[in-house]
Amino acid sequence: MIRLVALLLLVALPAKAEEIVLGLSRDEVAITATFEGSDILVFGAIRREAPIPTDSKLGVIVTIAGPDEPVMVRRKDRRVGIWVNTEGVEVDAAPSFYAVASSGPMKDVLRDVEDLRYRITIPRMIRSVGAVVDDSASFTQALIRIRAGDELYQVLEGGVTLDQDTLFRTAITLPANLTEGDYVAHIFLTRDGTVIDDYITTIPVQKVGLERWLYNLAHENALLYGLMSLAIAIAAGWGASAAFSLLRP
Amino acid sequence: MQIYLPIAEVSVNIFLLLGLGGIVGILSGMFGVGGGFLMTPLLFFIGIPPAVAVATEANQIVASSFSGVLAHLKRKTVDLRMGTVLLTGGLIGSGLGIILFNYLKALGQVELLVQLSYVVFLGLIGSLMFVESLNAIRRSAKSGGAVPTRRKHNWVHNLPFKMKFRVSGLYISVIPPILVGVLVGILAAIMGVGGGFIMVPAMIYLLGMPTKVVVGTSLFQIIFVTAFTTMLHAVTNQTVDVVLAVLLLVGGVIGAQIGTRIGVRMKAEQLRIWLAIMVLAVCGKLAFDLLIMPSELYTLGAAEGHT
Numbered sequence: 001m002i003r004l005v006a007l008l009l010l011v012a013l014p015a016k017a018e019e020i021v022l023g024l025s026r027d028e029v030a031i032t033a034t035f036e037g038s039d040i041l042v043f044g045a046i047r048r049e050a051p052i053p054t055d056s057k058l059g060v061i062v063t064i065a066g067p068d069e070p071v072m073v074r075r076k077d078r079r080v081g082i083w084v085n086t087e088g089v090e091v092d093a094a095p096s097f098y099a100v101a102s103s104g105p106m107k108d109v110l111r112d113v114e115d116l117r118y119r120i121t122i123p124r125m126i127r128s129v130g131a132v133v134d135d136s137a138s139f140t141q142a143l144i145r146i147r148a149g150d151e152l153y154q155v156l157e158g159g160v161t162l163d164q165d166t167l168f169r170t171a172i173t174l175p176a177n178l179t180e181g182d183y184v185a186h187i188f189l190t191r192d193g194t195v196i197d198d199y200i201t202t203i204p205v206q207k208v209g210l211e212r213w214l215y216n217l218a219h220e221n222a223l224l225y226g227l228m229s230l231a232i233a234i235a236a237g238w239g240a241s242a243a244f245s246l247l248r249p
Numbered sequence: 250m251q252i253y254l255p256i257a258e259v260s261v262n263i264f265l266l267l268g269l270g271g272i273v274g275i276l277s278g279m280f281g282v283g284g285g286f287l288m289t290p291l292l293f294f295i296g297i298p299p300a301v302a303v304a305t306e307a308n309q310i311v312a313s314s315f316s317g318v319l320a321h322l323k324r325k326t327v328d329l330r331m332g333t334v335l336l337t338g339g340l341i342g343s344g345l346g347i348i349l350f351n352y353l354k355a356l357g358q359v360e361l362l363v364q365l366s367y368v369v370f371l372g373l374i375g376s377l378m379f380v381e382s383l384n385a386i387r388r389s390a391k392s393g394g395a396v397p398t399r400r401k402h403n404w405v406h407n408l409p410f411k412m413k414f415r416v417s418g419l420y421i422s423v424i425p426p427i428l429v430g431v432l433v434g435i436l437a438a439i440m441g442v443g444g445g446f447i448m449v450p451a452m453i454y455l456l457g458m459p460t461k462v463v464v465g466t467s468l469f470q471i472i473f474v475t476a477f478t479t480m481l482h483a484v485t486n487q488t489v490d491v492v493l494a495v496l497l498l499v500g501g502v503i504g505a506q507i508g509t510r511i512g513v514r515m516k517a518e519q520l521r522i523w524l525a526i527m528v529l530a531v532c533g534k535l536a537f538d539l540l541i542m543p544s545e546l547y548t549l550g551a552a553e554g555h556t
Contacts, residue, residue, distance in 0.1 A: 033492075035253040035260060072550040074357050082365075082539040085357045085548065142547030176251065176260035211255040218256055218487045226483030229308050229491045230476050233498070237315030240502035 018048045018058075020187050020199040029174060029183070029205040037176040040064065040203065042185060043169035052165050059102065059109025059190040060160045060168045061120060064203070066097030066152075067181030073139040089139040093127045096179035097152050101159030101170045111193035118195060120188065122153055151175040180206055256490035257301040263496065265295065270497040274504020277313065279512035280524045285310050285442035288497065290367060290531055299360050301490050303350075303441030304482035308494045310443040310475045313501055314468045321465030328416035328462045331426060332469040335448075338427035339474035342434020347481045350439050354486075357550060361539075366440050368536045374446050375528035382521035389518060417458045417466075425456060430470065438478050443471040446528075 025041030042062050071094045077086040100121060102109050115124050126140050147153040152175065160170040174183075182202045189197040207215055218225045252263045269291055277284030285306050292302035321327050353359045408422035429451045433444035448467045452458045458466070483489045512520060 031253055033253055034251060036251045037260075072357065074548050074550060076543060076546045076548070078542070082361075083541075083543055084361050088357055139547065142545075143549060146545065146547060146549055176253065177258065179258070207253075207255060211253060214255045214491060218483070218489070222484045222487055223480075225487075225491075226480040226489065229483060229489050229494060230311060230479060232491060232495060233308050233312035233476075233479075234315050236495070236498045236502065237312040237317075238319065240312075240506075241316040241319045244506050 017050060017053075017196075018046050018189060018191075019197050020189055021045045021047050022187060022199050022201065024185065024201065024203065026203070028203060029178070031178060031180070031205065031207040031211055032209055033211055035176055035178075035211075037178075038174045040172050040174060040185075041169065042172065042187070043167075044187065044199075045167050046165070046189060053191070056192045057108070058162065058165050059104060059188075059193070060162055061100065061102045061109060061188040061190065062160055062170050062172070063098070063100045063120060063184075063186045063188075064172050064174075065095040065125070065184045065186070066179055066205070067183075068093040068095055069179070070094075071143060073143050075139070075142070089136050091126060091140060091143055094143060094147075095125060096181070097174065097183065098122060098125055098147075099154040099156065099172045101154075101156035101172060103158070103160040103162040103168065105157055106155075109190050109193060110188075110195075114190070114193060114195050118188065118198070122155065150177065152177070174205070178205055252492070252496070254297075254301075254490050254493050256488065257297050257305075257493060259296060259298075261295065261297070261493075266493065266496040267500040269295070270500020271504035272500075273497075274313075274501035274506075275508035275511065276504075276524075276527070277501070278505035278508020278510075279515070280508075280520055284313070284501070286367070286371060286440070286446055287527070287531060289363075289441040290535060297490075297493070298488075299363055300354065300486060300488045301493070303363065303439070304479065304486060304488040305490045305493045305497075306441035307437065307475045307478040307482065308489050308491070309497050309501065311472055311479060312494075312498050313505065314443055314471045314475065316502060316505070318465060318468040318472060321468060324465075325416075326462050327465035327469050328414055328458070329469065330412075331414045331417055331419075331456075331458065331462075332466045334412070334423050334426045335430040335433075335466070335470040336473050338430020338432075339434040339437070339470055340430075340477055341427075342431035342436075343438045343474050343478045343481065344434075345431070346435035346438025347478070347485065349435070351485060360548075362439060363441075364535050364539060366436065368532055368539065370436070370440070370447065371528050371532035372536070374450070375525050375532055377450070378521055379525035379529065382518050382525060386518045386522070414458075417456075417462055419456070419458065421456065429455065430474075433470075434474050434478075437471075437474050438481070443468075443475055445471060 022044040029038050071091045072088055073091060074085040074088040076083045079086065106121060110120060115121050119125050122144055126143065144153055156170070160168050162168045183205050185201050185203055187199045188195050206212065250263045251260045253260045269288065273284040273288045276287065289302050289306045292306065293299055318327065350359060353362045408424045410423045411420055412423050413420050429448065433448050436442060436444045436447060445467050449463055452463045452467065453460060479489055
């Protein structure tokens, strides 16, 4: 036991003065037929060799990001009296889900330079290059606004509880309308807004059971899926007619 | 209780879906319509993506029209020959409709196409029905209901490729039924409806078919056209949500049986005027959405090539 601790210390020796040790309440999320969303509890501790530095302020930022995907953002405009989609901007990569929680106001725990480097806040997370429309910024803002309305983008300033500069925890709620894929939990430790350590782990989010089977069938064997849907429909139609003709004298 | 729909990828209350199926089922049983034209917009309202709503509704109509046609086959009120001719047109139309649907989907205008089609067709049919049933009520109040003779000779009877339709007692060219079929097929593909609400008036007023075979024949061809549409949507877009379809079906078949019983106790003119009002109400809501400035001007969609 002592030897193991010694070994761990040796491995950790060249490391930084302060380091993240992490725990997750769940290491995967299963989307079942009755999926109503899910809470993920992210908790951990800060390991350090020396006493807690008092000359600078400690911050913890926790982000959870869904898979990146390109998104088409369209704007409606009035044409001949009706509102139709006119201009569109393709955002090259926007996470399907993104939550960022911090132990204090964002401006206190993260400097702008560091945000640029690590792409932590939501506007930095979204990449949109090669936009042909003048005000492409309003399109990305709209993307953020709509996804925030669906609880797909969340900003939880002060959402991370930090105890005695050592223990931290936060709960992030994943809504029911999730996209499948590998979700990345990224934890940043900052001193005066500068990132001194970060830690990454993935949480796979997947449909399971019947949901999985139907989704795969629909995409990989569309013809069979279509025929199955029709067979179900015809059986149901026949069944209903037979059942009610039995009921009717 | 929420249920996660695997294809639509949204979580919806299961009782809401059963209830919707039931209500639309009651109405369709009362009025003898498929109910697709009501169900599809309702699915939009509860947040099902339009592409999924349209494709899934086509699948549901297969079930309800199959159930209906069995009853009509027993009563021998299906003109299979006319049905087959309509069907030929219907399959062509459905194919064209899917091409148009997918083209506009790529342009980001599919929602507009679907909504505009609804506004135009619901508005047209609703107003016609409203005026007609008002007149009928006035007539029956005056003279005790003398039904005007309909089988007049019009331009339809001067076209080539004539064919005998014994069940309908008609000897007419196959061109008009094929064209009607094509039109209904296109509508089935882009609106997710069976098209009965267009087909039935067209059969009566344009083709001059006797009323008793109209509904059965219309249902017969709707089965095939919507089945074909379902397959096309399933193969090209992967948008048929079988879980959603089954939930709507369960509510729908039960509702339809209840509706049929209510319908028997009501007068035909009254029924039609209520149906007309309902059609106009749905049309009004959709038109309102197009005309009023939306609270959110932006919409999100999958980028091209990524469905």
